[in-house]
Amino acid sequence: MKIDKNTINKIARLSRIKLDDKESEDYIKDLNSILDWVEQLNEVNTENVEPLSNISSSILPKREDVSNDTNSSEEILENAPDKLEGFFAVPKVVE
Amino acid sequence: MSKSSLKQTLKDLDTKKISIRELNQDYLKRIKEKDNLNVFIHFSEENVLKQIDNLEKDNSAKKLKGIPIAIKDLFCTKSMPTTAASKILENFNPTYESFVTQKLLDEGSIFVGKTNLDEFAMGSATNTSFFGNTINPLSKENEPLAPGGSSGGSAAAVAADLCLGATGTDTGGSIRQPASFCGVVGIKPTYGLCSRWGIAAFASSLDQAGIFSHNVEDASILLQSIAGFDQRDSTSAKVDIPNYFENLDDDLNGKTVGIPKEYSIDGTPLEISQIWEDAIKVLEKKGVKIKNISLPHTKYALPTYYIIAPAEASSNLARYDGVKYGFRSDEIDSLDEMYENTRAQGFGREVKRRILIGTYVLSAGYYDAYYLKAQKVRKLIADDFNKAFKECDFIVTPTAPSAAFPLNEKQNDPIKMYLNDVFTVPASLAGLPGISIPFGKDKNNLPLGIQILGKHFDEQQVFNAAVSLERSYE
Numbered sequence: 001m002k003i004d005k006n007t008i009n010k011i012a013r014l015s016r017i018k019l020d021d022k023e024s025e026d027y028i029k030d031l032n033s034i035l036d037w038v039e040q041l042n043e044v045n046t047e048n049v050e051p052l053s054n055i056s057s058s059i060l061p062k063r064e065d066v067s068n069d070t071n072s073s074e075e076i077l078e079n080a081p082d083k084l085e086g087f088f089a090v091p092k093v094v095e
Numbered sequence: 096m097s098k099s100s101l102k103q104t105l106k107d108l109d110t111k112k113i114s115i116r117e118l119n120q121d122y123l124k125r126i127k128e129k130d131n132l133n134v135f136i137h138f139s140e141e142n143v144l145k146q147i148d149n150l151e152k153d154n155s156a157k158k159l160k161g162i163p164i165a166i167k168d169l170f171c172t173k174s175m176p177t178t179a180a181s182k183i184l185e186n187f188n189p190t191y192e193s194f195v196t197q198k199l200l201d202e203g204s205i206f207v208g209k210t211n212l213d214e215f216a217m218g219s220a221t222n223t224s225f226f227g228n229t230i231n232p233l234s235k236e237n238e239p240l241a242p243g244g245s246s247g248g249s250a251a252a253v254a255a256d257l258c259l260g261a262t263g264t265d266t267g268g269s270i271r272q273p274a275s276f277c278g279v280v281g282i283k284p285t286y287g288l289c290s291r292w293g294i295a296a297f298a299s300s301l302d303q304a305g306i307f308s309h310n311v312e313d314a315s316i317l318l319q320s321i322a323g324f325d326q327r328d329s330t331s332a333k334v335d336i337p338n339y340f341e342n343l344d345d346d347l348n349g350k351t352v353g354i355p356k357e358y359s360i361d362g363t364p365l366e367i368s369q370i371w372e373d374a375i376k377v378l379e380k381k382g383v384k385i386k387n388i389s390l391p392h393t394k395y396a397l398p399t400y401y402i403i404a405p406a407e408a409s410s411n412l413a414r415y416d417g418v419k420y421g422f423r424s425d426e427i428d429s430l431d432e433m434y435e436n437t438r439a440q441g442f443g444r445e446v447k448r449r450i451l452i453g454t455y456v457l458s459a460g461y462y463d464a465y466y467l468k469a470q471k472v473r474k475l476i477a478d479d480f481n482k483a484f485k486e487c488d489f490i491v492t493p494t495a496p497s498a499a500f501p502l503n504e505k506q507n508d509p510i511k512m513y514l515n516d517v518f519t520v521p522a523s524l525a526g527l528p529g530i531s532i533p534f535g536k537d538k539n540n541l542p543l544g545i546q547i548l549g550k551h552f553d554e555q556q557v558f559n560a561a562v563s564l565e566r567s568y569e
Binding site: 023031044063078 | 186187188190191286287300326329330332333392394395398399401402409413416417418419420421422423427428429430431432433434435436438439442447448450451452454455458465467468469470471472473474475477509510524525526
């Protein structure tokens with residue numbers, strides 16, 4: 001079993017998702033069965049194969065080096081759950 | 096019920112046989128009648144009437160002027176909220192317009208509403224939506240069927256004739272599979288043909304916008320409208336967009352079709368193999384050369400996809416932290432608590448599952464074994480297609496391993512659900528264009544789909560083969 005209680009807690013922490021005990025158990029089961037299933041990739045010989053990260057063959061075009069302003073801070077803040085004097089507001093970080 | 100096509104409607108509007116108002120009122124009436132299908136996450140009659148008012152004052156000629164279009168609720172729209180079918184974006188009102196929807200607005204189309212989908216496009220039945228299931232319009236009474244997914248709302252909107260076309264997105268089959276389930280046409284173009292700007296990201300190396308429509312001609316008109324280069328998406332391709340519709344040619348004489356032997360999978364229902372054979376026979380009669388080809392790494396496509404897509408999703412969905420937009424939990428004793436509770440309460444089960452698996456395969460010590468390995472197998476899958484396309488002009492396969500299944504089937508077993516995408520995922524990994532067209536029925540009289548795949552940016556060939564098969568089937 002690849003995923004145990006400790007591993008799931010660690011991943012959940014890295015993902016910033018709080019899990020209760022019942023959920024942890026469910027995900028341990030799900031993730032182990034998915035990981036067992038993807039193991040079959042080990043049958044494939046990938047020696048000297050370049051990883052494919054971008055399927056697009058196009059070359060990144062350069063743009064003019066000029067400034068532009070597409071968003072105002074007001075627009076950016078419009079959907080914020082909490083804001084203060086033109087900034088996003090979050091719970092206190094420093095005591 | 097005979098559905099009028101986009102092509103015919105454009106003619107009727109042009110000759111003043113019908114007005115923009117009359118046309119859209121007809122669609123509004125049907126949308127309200129079909130409310131029980133839960134096709135739309137957002138629908139506002141008032142908003143539609145306002146668009147009609149504006150268009151009536153506009154004297155300029157526009158290609159899609161007055162045409163009712165449904166938008167998958169993954170595309171940011173200024174005039175309507177955008178939720179990605181997630182609680183975490185329940186009250187999100189974009190301050191910008193996606194590239195694809197802007198193009199459709201520029202052409203004068205009318206947005207009838209935002210369609211339901213699997214949460215963040217993660218699913219194959221439109222049953223992971225925070226806003227409930229969409230019901231396949233082809234369901235019999237008391238036996239609700241799934242519309243497929245993730246773009247199930249858009250496929251259902253076209254099938255129920257609630258619009259003349261709809262946008263979708265396809266990451267592993269999310270346009271083609273629901274098109275097959277709902278008996279409509281759905282095209283996922285080449286990766287990079289349509290800008291992803293303003294589409295909520297799921298797996299960025301795979302996500303691509305596309306079109307649902309009643310028939311292939313309509314799809315060719317609409318795809319041309321949403322395609323094009325955009326510098327705000329770094330993977331957007333700078334290619335000329337042909338006039339697919341004008342260039343449609345159903346004469347396939349002398350072309351070669353590839354039939355991949357690896358797509359004959361044990362357990363595929365007989366009727367699916369049967370429609371595949373039927374399609375091949377039709378093509379043969381049209382003078383198409385049949386070429387048996389091999390795509391040897393096909394069976395590894397699904398496990399490859401289910402490493403790469405969740406990995407990219409875990410990274411893309413990190414932005415939903417309760418700070419910049421969307422839902423924030425009330426339990427916020429500290430910043431970390433806020434993040435963890437917001438994401439725990441804001442995301443649904445399938446989304447969390449994929450974030451967790453994606454985080455695992457990218458985490459220290461496992462990256463090479465899972466993620467890098469999957470990227471290498473992805474290269475082999477793409478190479479398979481490159482080799483095959485040296486011997487053929489297009490490839491024909493079934494779209495999905497079954498017809499539409501009952502609404503709540505397969506929900507508890509993730510791997511069983513993932514198998515829905517077995518025929519669509521390989522082309523997604525290779526970035527190839529693919530279309531699904533209705534072709535034949537199963538024993539319950541439910542539609543089945545045939546998938547046509549083409550070379551990169553050879554949408555024209557895909558459309559030509561599709562229109563040819565469609566015309567011989569009608």
